[in-house]
Amino acid sequence: MQEMEETNQNTTLAMKFTVQKDKLSDAVNRVMKAISTRTTIPILTGIKITAGLDGITLTGSNSDISIKSFIPLEENGSENVEIDKAGSIVLPSRLFSELVRKLPDEQILIEADSRLIAKITSGKAEFSLNGLDPDEYPNLPVINEKDVVSIRKDLLKDLIRQTIYAVSDSETRPVLTGVKWTIKDGRLDCVATDSHRLAQRSVSIESVNETEVFNIVIPGTSLNELSKILDDDDEKNIDLVITANQVLFKTRNMQFYSRLLDGNYPDTSRLIPSDSKTTMTLSTKDLYHSIERASLLAKEERNNVVKLRADGEQVEISSQSAELGRVFETLNTEKFEGETLHISFSAKFMMDALSKIDAQNVRIFFTGPMRPFIIRPIGDEGILMLILPIRTF
């Protein structure tokens, strides 16, 4: 204590506030999701802390995505923050987040001085941390909030989950690592493909500006991180603002920025067959578990390929591994129309698709053993999943 006061005589106070530990801890956890320890820009390993007159803002960024979390002075009648001096500092993120969680008292006093040293006091524990210059922290893009689209958070979460799994993980065509979003005529269409499979979902949304058309490609990794923080507050909706190269998702106390991907997204509509030679309805869960069992052997081989043979009411799922053995299983179809079918496909792709479907039954449309086939949940016409088969016969 004594030592601290001495050094303070030669410096000026740059920031000072008291905050509730649980509020700070929540906000830190949120912005940590944007921070990468592998960044090549040293200041981005830190959390930027800004004390303003209305509350505390924390910022984390990895240049692709940035997250801001705001702690207002008061909320629901209880006091979160008391500001003694507005200011800002950047503190090492990993250490700061661990430290906040482990402080002994429910109140935390944070001070920063002109030498960029932060003093963090809680109960009888007193930390003195070397900070970084907040002026060196990159500015977040200023986004014109004219064209705002509002979307239900639970719907957004489903949209992400049901499309993101089909993005490409290869950088050979970078635009395919993102999900294409089209906003037009009160509808949001999302589509993802890695050129071996495709997932799309279309939902109706409320847009302030009904005449404008937006076409953007959001990186899959950004949507993945966004999805993780959607449950963090109890607001039902999230606002979406789009610019030429950034998208911003925001609720009252949280802002999530992502860069957009450049490049022309391929026209996927021509991939989707419009006719069907064999159509069958199956229990989503039974089919999933049957493929999962077949995959136990198939995954030991290079391709993880399972075979499906459909002949009227019975569907046979099988696979084999030269070394381990083979598996064979029959499923009853709920409904079957069209020709007898032999087809092979990736067990992983099928399981990925089926696991995103909440409906009890799926309808699968085949147009032959070497043509892409379509999976649609019964009861939601907005969802379509497509898989390219693998030649084995």
Added chain:
Amino acid sequence: MQEMEETNQNTTLAMKFTVQKDKLSDAVNRVMKAISTRTTIPILTGIKITAGLDGITLTGSNSDISIKSFIPLEENGSENVEIDKAGSIVLPSRLFSELVRKLPDEQILIEADSRLIAKITSGKAEFSLNGLDPDEYPNLPVINEKDVVSIRKDLLKDLIRQTIYAVSDSETRPVLTGVKWTIKDGRLDCVATDSHRLAQRSVSIESVNETEVFNIVIPGTSLNELSKILDDDDEKNIDLVITANQVLFKTRNMQFYSRLLDGNYPDTSRLIPSDSKTTMTLSTKDLYHSIERASLLAKEERNNVVKLRADGEQVEISSQSAELGRVFETLNTEKFEGETLHISFSAKFMMDALSKIDAQNVRIFFTGPMRPFIIRPIGDEGILMLILPIRTF
């Protein structure tokens, strides 16, 4: 199905039984704890399945430890197993354990034929797996069950937890990677040391043979695995049988074998100081959390060293990192006797020791800044922990 029956015509049935899925799954999970995927002995990647007249025995082994799990025909009035033909086979462990978990029906039919092919049928799923020859599976040691010691499982679990953390993880003195157990005069003494710290606990036990003295060193890794399976059944006690180079722990349906370590375990009694110059009583939890906070900075440095300064009723805990900053905290002692003290030690060693203590308060006995100090929980005289300090002053 058809295909199976055809091949069966050229072979003879080697084993056939039906088992409840949950019972088989539990038994498989238990023996999997002994199986290493990195073994150099191919047959040890498998699970040995033996159908006898009284039930099914599964065996897993990594040569250091072996686990047998028995499923009796009947238990608590419900039927577990029906044996059609006694016999045995070895099946690939990882595949078999995943498969059992994912089978569709509550009943599983397992058959093996003379070609070592196993057929596993459950509901409409049918697996055919290539097995290995059970005659090639190593025999477990035959242990003479004359000298049996019985111990309460919860006590054994505590004993392991409170000593195993202090074993050496270096192979330079292999005997120190184990915990030394001494059974003598109705007492079991356990001690572990890596030569920088020591943990010991002594408990009274019931032994059939009160006159015999046992001195064994059990590998820490074995005790760690044993600890994980102790909760697997609802028996209160476990039996212990010791031979020259093996120890067997057994309950009604489980047997756990471990090899013993050779070599002379050092006499640790002379390490423990009998006098004390500074003695203090502290809250176990408060001290732990204070060290944990100091460690946040200390662990960024090479040694993870924290400093303790005791001067009457106040204890100061501090640490620093040249790069990140420093931390300083005071604790009130419950009781303090003796000289003023400055000492430095590993935060990790202190946290390891304190986290094994269930008592509310600990008494710490210091005999100077460069002498080992002793931690004892207040209320359990059987437990002693010792730590060597680090020179920093």
